[in-house]
Amino acid sequence: MNDSASRRVRVRAPELIGKGGWLNTGGKNLTLADLRGKCVVVDFWTFCCINCLHVLDELRELEERHRDTVVVVGVHSPKFVHEAEHQAVVDAVERYGVEHPVLDDPELATWKQYAVRAWPTLVVIDPEGYVVAQHAGEGHVHAIERLVAELEAEHEAKGTLRRGDGPYVAPEPEPTVLRFPGKALLLPSGNFLVSDTTRHQLVELAEDGESVVRRIGTGARGFTDGSAGQASFNEPQGLALLDDGSVVVADTVNHALRRLDLASGAVTTLAGTGGQWMQGAPTSGPAREVALSSPWDVALFGGRVWIAMAGVHQLWTYDPAAETVQVAAGTTNEGLVDGPGAEAWFAQPSGLAAAGDRLWLADSETSALRWVDLDGAVHTAVGTGLFDFGHRDGEAGQALLQHPLGVTALPDGSVAVADTYNHALRRFDPATGEVTTLATDLREPSDAVLVGDDIVVVESARHRLTRLRLPEEAVRVEAVAHRTQRAATEVAPGRLRLDVIFQAPAGQKLDTRYGPSTRLLVSATPPELLLKGEGADSDLSRELELDPAVTEGVLHVSAMAASCDDDPANEYPACHVHQQDWGVPVRLVAGAADRLPLVLAGLDAGDGR
Numbered sequence: 001m002n003d004s005a006s007r008r009v010r011v012r013a014p015e016l017i018g019k020g021g022w023l024n025t026g027g028k029n030l031t032l033a034d035l036r037g038k039c040v041v042v043d044f045w046t047f048c049c050i051n052c053l054h055v056l057d058e059l060r061e062l063e064e065r066h067r068d069t070v071v072v073v074g075v076h077s078p079k080f081v082h083e084a085e086h087q088a089v090v091d092a093v094e095r096y097g098v099e100h101p102v103l104d105d106p107e108l109a110t111w112k113q114y115a116v117r118a119w120p121t122l123v124v125i126d127p128e129g130y131v132v133a134q135h136a137g138e139g140h141v142h143a144i145e146r147l148v149a150e151l152e153a154e155h156e157a158k159g160t161l162r163r164g165d166g167p168y169v170a171p172e173p174e175p176t177v178l179r180f181p182g183k184a185l186l187l188p189s190g191n192f193l194v195s196d197t198t199r200h201q202l203v204e205l206a207e208d209g210e211s212v213v214r215r216i217g218t219g220a221r222g223f224t225d226g227s228a229g230q231a232s233f234n235e236p237q238g239l240a241l242l243d244d245g246s247v248v249v250a251d252t253v254n255h256a257l258r259r260l261d262l263a264s265g266a267v268t269t270l271a272g273t274g275g276q277w278m279q280g281a282p283t284s285g286p287a288r289e290v291a292l293s294s295p296w297d298v299a300l301f302g303g304r305v306w307i308a309m310a311g312v313h314q315l316w317t318y319d320p321a322a323e324t325v326q327v328a329a330g331t332t333n334e335g336l337v338d339g340p341g342a343e344a345w346f347a348q349p350s351g352l353a354a355a356g357d358r359l360w361l362a363d364s365e366t367s368a369l370r371w372v373d374l375d376g377a378v379h380t381a382v383g384t385g386l387f388d389f390g391h392r393d394g395e396a397g398q399a400l401l402q403h404p405l406g407v408t409a410l411p412d413g414s415v416a417v418a419d420t421y422n423h424a425l426r427r428f429d430p431a432t433g434e435v436t437t438l439a440t441d442l443r444e445p446s447d448a449v450l451v452g453d454d455i456v457v458v459e460s461a462r463h464r465l466t467r468l469r470l471p472e473e474a475v476r477v478e479a480v481a482h483r484t485q486r487a488a489t490e491v492a493p494g495r496l497r498l499d500v501i502f503q504a505p506a507g508q509k510l511d512t513r514y515g516p517s518t519r520l521l522v523s524a525t526p527p528e529l530l531l532k533g534e535g536a537d538s539d540l541s542r543e544l545e546l547d548p549a550v551t552e553g554v555l556h557v558s559a560m561a562a563s564c565d566d567d568p569a570n571e572y573p574a575c576h577v578h579q580q581d582w583g584v585p586v587r588l589v590a591g592a593a594d595r596l597p598l599v600l601a602g603l604d605a606g607d608g609r
Contacts, residue, residue, distance in 0.1 A: 010130035011603070013123075014113035016042070016073065020086045020104025023093050026169030030073070030101055032129055037162025038071045039151045040125040041144060044116045046079050047092035048365065048403050048421075050294055050310045050348050051138050051580075052120040054276065056096055057253055058141040062148070063100060069152050071166040074102035077111040079119065080389060080403050081482050082421035091444070091461050095180040095198050096235075097221075100168050112487070117598060118582045124148075127155040127162065135601045137580025139278070143505030143601065150506065176463040177212060178203060183297065183406070183447040184458050184465060185239040185247065187262065192449070192465065193247060194458070195236040202236060202249065202260065209456055209465040216265055223254045223274050228265030233258065238297030238352070240305060242320060248305055250295040257287070257295060257307070257318060271318050271325050276311065278577045279560055284326035287318055292325070297406075299352035301359045302374065308349040308361060315341070315349060315361070315372065329378055333521065333558055334581045336366040336385045344378035346370075347386060351418065351447065355409035362404040362417060369407065369417055369428055381428055382417075382435055385525060386583055387554065390481035391422045391437075393474065399435035400481055401426060406447035408455070410470075416455060418445040425457060427474070436474030442466065488587040489596065493548035497595040498522065498533070498555075500540040502578065503602030504563040511564040511575050521558040529553040529586075540600075546588055557582040559600050 015032055022029050032040075043059065045052035059072055076092075078084040083092075084106035093102050105111060114123055114131075122140060124133040124147055133147055155161035182197040191213060192205045201217035214228065222232025236258075238250035247260040248270060256272030271287035272295075282290050293311030298318075300306075305318040306328065314330030329341030330349075337345035349370075351362030359372040368383025382396045390400035404426075406418030414429040416438060425439040425448065444461035451467070459466045500520060504510055510517040518540050524530040533544035540559060559582075564575040582598055597604040 010126070010132055013040075013125045013129050013131045014110070016075065016103050017109050017113075018075065018103040018105030018107075019109070020076070020089060020106050023090060023102040023104060024098065024169060024171065025101045025167055028167065028169075030103075030167055032125070034167065035071055035073070035125075036129055037127050037155075037160065038166065039066070039069055039127060039148050041070060041072045042114070042123040042125065043072060043074045044077050044111060044114070044119065044121040044123070045074055046077055046083055046119050047089070047096065048080055048083060048348075049119045053096060053253075054138045054294065054311065055120045055122065055141075056098060058138065060099075062141050062145055065145075066148055066152075068163045068165070069161060070148055072100040074098060074100060075110050076102055076104050077108050077116070077119065078106055080421050082402060082423075088444075088461075091180070094171065095460075097198065099170070100166070117489075117584060118580055124151075126151050127160045131603070133601075134599045134603055135578075136582070136599055137578065139576055139578050140601060142574075142576055143508075146506050174463075177210070178463045178465075180460050180463065181446075181458050181465075182235075182237040182460065183239050183250075184449050184456065185241060186449045186451060186456075187241075188245070192456070193239055193260075194465065195239060195249070197235050197237060197252075200233045200235060202233070202239075205465065209467060214265065216260060216267065221253070223251075223256065225258075225268050226266070228267070231258075231267035238295065238299075238308065240298040240300055242300065242305070244320075248298050248318075250298050250307065252294050252296055252310075255292045255294060255311070257292070257298065257305070270323075279332070279579060280562070280577065285324060287323050287325045290325050292316070296348075296350045297352045299354045299359065301352075301354035301372075306352055306354075306359055306372075308352050310348045310350050310364075313346040313348060315346070329372060329376060334365065334386070335556060336363070336368055336380060336383060338370075338378050338380050341372070341376040341378060346378075351404065351406040353407045353409045353415065355413070355415065360407045360409065360415050362407045364403050364405055364420070367401045367403055369401065369404065369415070381430070387585070388481070389421075390479070391419070391424065391477055392479040392481055393426075393435050393437055393477060394479075396428060396433045396435055400479075402482070406445065406458070408448045408450065410450070416448055418448055418457065420444050420446055420460075424477070425455070425468070437477045438471055438475065439468055440475055440477060488552060488585040490589040490592040491546065491586050491596060492592045492594040493546050493588040493590065495594060496544040496546055498542045498544050498557065499595065499597045499604075500557070500559045500600050501597055501602050501604045502540055502559070502561045502600040504561075505576075505601070507566055508563040508576070509566040511562040517562040519558075519560040523556045525554045525556065526550065529555070546586075548588060550588065552585070552587045555582075555584045555586055555596070557584065557598060559598070561600060
């Protein structure tokens with residue numbers, strides 16, 4: 001056994017259980033015993049979470065390179081009520097091209113067994129059924145691949161590695177015209193252009209919204225410019241018409257903006273490198289030289305293309321004349337904070353619509369409708385934060401949405417909201433401050449476009465465009481309010497030791513060439529919960545003081561660590577940024593734990609699992 005193997009802490013892995021059962025296994029229920037002999041990577045994810053979607057993309061290459069030794073198992077652990085519906089999980093697994101077994105765990109049973117605190121979390125189980133590593137957030141797959149190589153060698157030598165096919169069974173494809181379409185655009189011709197997201201294409205439909213005029217893109221994941229038949233996309237989403245008559249496309253998983261010439265069908269790249277923006281990378285410059293992160297929607301506002309940069313909780317802009325990009329609003333911290341653009345917090349902005357002097361946006365993870373004024377300041381019309389959502393009409397201050405993905409400006413100055421997880425089309429009227437419901441029974445609506453007196457809704461999970469007459473009166477809906485269903489962590493009032501656990505991957509060390517390689521940011525909801533310990537610092541451990549008078553709340557913790565290859569002979573070592581945001585619901589209880597460990601990478605030595 002090598003040194004790293006002998007040092008490795010091993011904890012027996014709890015069983016994988018979930019009331020929703022298994023997907024992508026051909027109907028078979030898997031147990032850990034079925035996976036013995038394989039290196040198992042358990043991916044705790046939920047389909048609303050952009051960081052979880054990034055990890056799905058990171059895992060694809062690992063799965064491909066180690067197909068005969070590694071089994072990735074997704075454990076779907078819902079945040080929103082809609083995500084606990086089994087059919088919604090089935091849809092998400094197809095929508096995002098998940099090609100490994102997925103356990104639907106609507107009651108978070110396995111999440112609790114593994115003491116998971118964040119989406120996404122990756123847990124590595126060795127071929128003998130022991131947990132050997134845990135990682136929160138994205139950017140860890142390079143470290144997991146090194147560990148997998150160690151485990152393969154170690155267990156090949158012991159005779160405990162079992163090579164061969166894994167348990168994945170592909171579902172039968174469905175023959176629909178569109179497959180989980182994302183966004184739509186009304187073209188000058190009267191036709192519709194639709195991002196056919198799961199099929200990695202753009203589709204032009206005739207005025208009836210059903211007949212296919214042409215398809216743009218090969219239909220396979222890729223990042224290639226060229227003619228309509230040669231070009232390739234990777235889960236495209238947002239669409240906007242430019243002043244020159246071309247269309248800008250948010251090519252989400254390629255982290256790029258593309259340009260479609262409507263006349264010729266030719267596709268070129270406007271912005272992005274094809275790589276994902278990470279902390280420390282440039283935030284402005286020549287558009288083709290600056291990395292982006294999961295651009296989800298685009299809109300022309302004030303002469304620039306605004307970009308809903310869902311992957312880093314920001315708004316960016318692209319200047320078509322100068323061919324440059326830059327950050328316009330957001331700090332990259334996830335949450336709901338209004339004010340000047342440079343100080344605002346967003347949470348996965350996913351829908352944009354320009355209307356006069358306002359840019360409206362659907363801020364999906366805070367279930368909020370927000371807007372940007374001409375000075376770049378950010379305001380909230382509906383929504384309170386990361387944990388409150390539901391379906392409640394009335395005065396905007398108490399109205400609730402559930403993970404909206406689209407917003408559409410209406411002729412009377414109001415806006416329609418594609419209230420995705422409520423399967424509804426909602427309306428906010430700035431003149432009255434009222435929220436109403438325009439239509440229900442829309443399956444995961446993600447966008448809508450105006451066509452005369454009608455509104456055409458992208459019904460993503462019904463794979464179609466649906467035409468509705470704009471109603472004169474609102475639909476009456478019984479009010480429902482929800483909070484994220486996660487058990488609160490009991491902690492002692494007063495002093496609380498916060499420890500973020502980070503162990504650099506094998507063969508790497510903390511990167512201190514340009515100053516501190518770690519960063520910790522802490523805040524709380526309500527702010528009064530924290531008497532001491534708020535703010536940013538480079539130390540990953542901190543003494544907090546919690547106000548005993550505030551019995552419960554949420555600790556918001558954001559941690560970052562940078563590590564590089566530990567080889568003095570290598571002048572240009574490969575470096576990686578590890579980052580995660582936690583929202584930890586806490587309840588203050590006398591005599592409870594006075595230490596809160598959060599694992600960024602590694603295993604907590606004090607872990608009593």
